[in-house]
Amino acid sequence: MPTLSDLAVRHTALDDADLEWMHSLVSDWQLLADLSFADLILWIPLREGTGWIAVAQMRPTTGPTVYHDDIVGMTAAKGERALIDTAWNERRICREGDPDWSSGVPVREETIPVRRADHFIGVIQRSTNLSSARTPSRLELTYLQSASDLAQMVAEGRFPFSGAEPILVRSPRVGDGLLRLDRAGRVTYASPNALSAYRRLGLNADLVGAELGRTTANLCYSDEPINENLMIVASGREPRETEVESGGTVVQLRAIPLVVGGGRIGALVLIRDVTELRRRERELMTKDATIREIHHRVKNNLQTVAALLRLQARRLQVPEGREALEEAVRRVGSIAIVHETLSHTPEEQVDFDDIADRVIAMTGEVAAPEAQVVPRRVGTFGVLRSEIATPLAMVLTELLQNAVQHGLAQRPGKLQVIVDRGADRLDVIVSDDGNGLPENFDLESSTSLGLQIVRTLVVGELSGRLAIEPRQGGGTEVTLSIPLPVT
16 A cells, blocks of 8 residues: 555645645544544645545544545545535535435545645545444543544644654553543543543542642652653643553553644543553563673673683693684684673674674784784674574684684785675675685585584574685685575
8 A cells, every 4th residue: 555655745746844744643643533433534635736635544443434445545536525625625624414325324524624834735534434323422522522622723733733742652542541621730521441540540539620730640749759741741731741650550641732723722631551561561671681681691701711711721832722722712702792792782683793893803813913914894794683693703703713824824915704685695705815725625524623613503503505615816715695584
C-alpha cells in the first residue's frame, strides 16, 4: 500500500510544512476515531484541482467499521462526494441529515476541513456505522462530545498540537481510561477504567468534582516534592505525558487540552495502568545489567590469563616456546576485546567495526619495525551478534598475524581487510602483497596451528567458506564468506 508521503508527493500540491502537519494529524487521529466510534478517511485535493485522493485511513477500536476494504489510494472526482466539496468550499464541518444505506448498513457521514495556520489542506471524512445504534450511555455521550470538540479543533487548526512532544507508541488510548476536565482542572467525568486506575493508586473518594492535579499529587507525593510536570499534565494545561507511582502501582497520564473558539474549555486526560509493563522493563534492565557484568568479569579474567601467559613467556629461554605463548596471548586478547565491547552494550550485539579496528591496530603494533606494515580496513562490518563476533575476531587475529609474520616479514608491504556485507552474507578478504604462499600449499593438509584454528572457526562454527589463494600481482588473499541470520 502506498504511504501518505508517496501519494501526497505524486498527486497533490502539498508543501513540506503541510505534509508534516498531515503526518502529525495521522499519527494521533486514532484518538478522534475512537471517541467518534467512526472510520476516518483523509482526502487531499489533487494537484490539477479535478477531485480528491484518499491518503490515509483509520478504523475505530470502540465500534464497528464501515470500510472493511482499504480506501487509501482511491480518487473521487469533484461532485462525487458532495459533503467533502462542501466542507472544503465553505470551510466548515458538514453533516448529512439522514443515514446513507447504499452499503447495506446505515452510515452517518460527516466531513471536517483540515486547517494548518491560515489555510486549509484537506478534508477528513468521518463515517459512523449505525447498525448497532442504541441509547447512548454517559460514557458514550462524553466520548461523542469530546470527539466534537476535537473535530472543531482540527477545523480551526488547533489539532494536532504544533511543537508538541511526539506521541509514544505505547501512550494511553481512549479505552485505557479517560477523564474529562473543566477549565479549572476539575474532573467532570471519569470512565470506569480511569477510576479503577486511581483506586489502585490509593484513591478512596470519588474523582468527579475533584481537582485532578491536587488529588494526584496527594496520592503520589505525600513525602517528597511534587513533580511540576504532573501538575501541568493533570490540570490539562499543555499536551504532555507523565507517569505517577504510588503503592507499587504506576499510572501513565496524557493530557489533551480542548481549545475551541479561541479559548480553553477544558481537557481530556487519558490514563493507562502500566504497572506490569514497568515491572517487566525493570526485570529486563536487571537481566541486562547482569549480562553486562558477566561480560565484564569474563574480560577481566581473560586479561588476567593473558598477563600470566605473558609473564611465563618472559621467563622462557626457548624461542619457540616464547613465541607460542605470545601467540596465545594475542588469541586470548582478541576474545577479551569482544567481551569488553559486550560489557558496554545492553544487547548481545556489537559494532564489529570497532573490534576489527582494534585487532588491526594490535597487529600493526607487533609487526617488525623494519617491515613498516600499516594494516587498514576497507568497508563496514556493521553490527554482529556475539556468537559471530567472537570467532570472527579470532579469525581476523590469526589471519593478520600470519600475514605479518610470514607474508610481510622483514619487508614493507600493504595489508588490507576488505569487507562486503550483504543482507544475508558477510564476505571478508584479507589481502597482502608479501612473499606469497609456499609451493604446493594445501589448506587441508597444512600443519599450521593458526590456519587450523581459522578453518575450524570459519567452516565448523560459523558455517562459512574459506579460501586461501595467491593474490594477483603477488602476495596472498584469504577469502571468508559467512552466512548471516536474517533479522
